[in-house]
Amino acid sequence: MPPSPSLPTNSYAPIAVGSPGFSGSAPLGSLACPFCSCTGQAPPCCQCRETVPKSDVRSGADGAPGSSPAGGPLRSRSVTAVSVRVPAKVNLQLSVGPLRDDGYHDLVSVFHAVSLFDELSAEPNEELAVRVEGASAEEVPADGDNLAARAARLLAERIGVHPGVLLRIRKAIPVAGGMAGGSADAAAALVACDRLWNAGLEPGELAELGAAIGSDVPFALLGATAVGLGRGERLSPVPVKGRFHWVFALAEGGLSTPAVYAECDRLRAAHGEWIGAPQVSERLTTALANGDAKELGSALANDLQPAAIMLRPSLRRTLTASRDLGALGALVSGSGPTCAFLAESDAHALDLAAALSDAGVARSIARAYGPVPGATVL
Numbered sequence: 001m002p003p004s005p006s007l008p009t010n011s012y013a014p015i016a017v018g019s020p021g022f023s024g025s026a027p028l029g030s031l032a033c034p035f036c037s038c039t040g041q042a043p044p045c046c047q048c049r050e051t052v053p054k055s056d057v058r059s060g061a062d063g064a065p066g067s068s069p070a071g072g073p074l075r076s077r078s079v080t081a082v083s084v085r086v087p088a089k090v091n092l093q094l095s096v097g098p099l100r101d102d103g104y105h106d107l108v109s110v111f112h113a114v115s116l117f118d119e120l121s122a123e124p125n126e127e128l129a130v131r132v133e134g135a136s137a138e139e140v141p142a143d144g145d146n147l148a149a150r151a152a153r154l155l156a157e158r159i160g161v162h163p164g165v166l167l168r169i170r171k172a173i174p175v176a177g178g179m180a181g182g183s184a185d186a187a188a189a190l191v192a193c194d195r196l197w198n199a200g201l202e203p204g205e206l207a208e209l210g211a212a213i214g215s216d217v218p219f220a221l222l223g224a225t226a227v228g229l230g231r232g233e234r235l236s237p238v239p240v241k242g243r244f245h246w247v248f249a250l251a252e253g254g255l256s257t258p259a260v261y262a263e264c265d266r267l268r269a270a271h272g273e274w275i276g277a278p279q280v281s282e283r284l285t286t287a288l289a290n291g292d293a294k295e296l297g298s299a300l301a302n303d304l305q306p307a308a309i310m311l312r313p314s315l316r317r318t319l320t321a322s323r324d325l326g327a328l329g330a331l332v333s334g335s336g337p338t339c340a341f342l343a344e345s346d347a348h349a350l351d352l353a354a355a356l357s358d359a360g361v362a363r364s365i366a367r368a369y370g371p372v373p374g375a376t377v378l
């Protein structure tokens with residue numbers, strides 16, 4: 001793990017990765033559900049049982065709603081296969097601080113989990129093995145370099161078992177698309193293997209292992225909407241009212257995350273920009289709390305966007321087209337090259353998706369809504 005970062009000054013008290021309070025802890029000192037704006041109950045609350053489809057509500061192997069997806073009570077019966085569904089993310093705000101000595105940047109990253117899911121199943125096997133299928137499977141390593149395999153190995157080392165597991169991954173999240181698909185699969189592998197091997201780790205312990213794999217893995221475990229500080233791994237849930245509707249323009253080929261960060265540093269140096277500690281946008285968090293899509297659309301911001309456009313100039317056309325077609329907001333998702341567009345409603349998202357498809361500015365178009373829960377045992 002990289003050394004502890006200096007924190008930006010804002011009102012968010014991050015949940016320490018590794019603490020038992022990692023999952024479902026509340027921001028701003030109140031007990032709040034991360035899926036909606038209610039403050040009276042631990043999640044899932046009465047409200048999101050209504051607003052989140054039943055299949056999105058976290059459930060344990062016994063199907064009891066509300067039991068912890070990542071961890072949960074140690075089970076004594078042996079498990080033969082575990083399937084986990086895990087969402088993609090879009091960064092609603094991605095503010096990048098100066099380059100740190102360890103090669104990372106301090107961030108304010110407002111993560112938002114959306115209903116575009118990879119699925120991973122884990123079953124006993126003699127050795128650690130990976131099979132990948134689905135969209136762009138050929139671009140994903142099917143060996144020990146797969147982030148899911150690395151996560152399973154790390155968990156096995158931690159609990160002292162042989163990593164005998166076959167991981168089957170069905171990809172729907174674009175590869176190297178800025179939607180954290182690899183991190184999602186690593187999170188799914190942690191949850192699945194924890195259950196398969198009866199490890200019973202606390203959600204915070206899984207998050208700590210996840211952070212050692214990649215900065216975005218703890219969020220893929222937590223899901224919903226959360227502010228990530230440090231390198232993005234120190235999370236605080238953000239209250240959201242209702243649901244937001246998104247259209248994603250998937251690009252041909254990916255962008256390398258380290259290359260985009262390096263280009264961001266290069267552009268800043270070339271412009272002689274002074275970079276201070278990033279701050280959470282109150283305008284954005286207020287829009288989320290109020291369920292105000294119009295306001296959220298104009299508060300979206302990504303410091304990596306100029307770098308992504310520099311490395312992939314065609315993204316400028318994609319973003320411009322969406323604004324012309326009436327999106328409430330548009331931005332590059334994380335390090336790109338996927339672009340995210342906010343719609344007013346489900347019907348508006350359908351129209352926007354059709355118009356973007358006709359405009360021919362993307363390899364393919366996907367629709368999704370957020371927030372949704374993190375890695376969840378099916």
Ligand SMILES: C[C@@](CO)(OP(=O)(O)O)[C@H](O)COP(=O)(O)OP(=O)(O)OC[C@H]1O[C@@H](n2ccc(N)nc2=O)[C@H](O)[C@@H]1O
Pocket residue numbers: 091094103104105106107109177178179180181183213214215216217230231232257258261333334335336
């Ligand atoms: C940019 C973001 C936005 O959420 O994700 P993507 O959009 O690519 O999915 C993240 O910061 C990516 O997180 P993740 O993909 O887990 O990155 P890591 O494996 O931890 O780091 C890969 C590399 O990205 C750079 N990096 C990552 C995180 C960070 N806070 N500062 C950095 O400079 C470093 O060069 C690092 O070596």
Ligand SMILES: Nc1ncnc2c1ncn2[C@@H]1O[C@H](COP(=O)(O)OP(=O)(O)O)[C@@H](O)[C@H]1O
Pocket residue numbers: 139140141145146147148169174175176177178179180181182183185186254255257335336
């Ligand atoms: N399970 C996985 N799914 C996707 N990519 C993976 C996986 N394991 C390793 N990778 C590698 O990680 C790189 C980044 O992938 P991904 O997480 O999808 O992108 P991003 O960091 O832009 O969100 C890919 O180029 C791929 O080589």
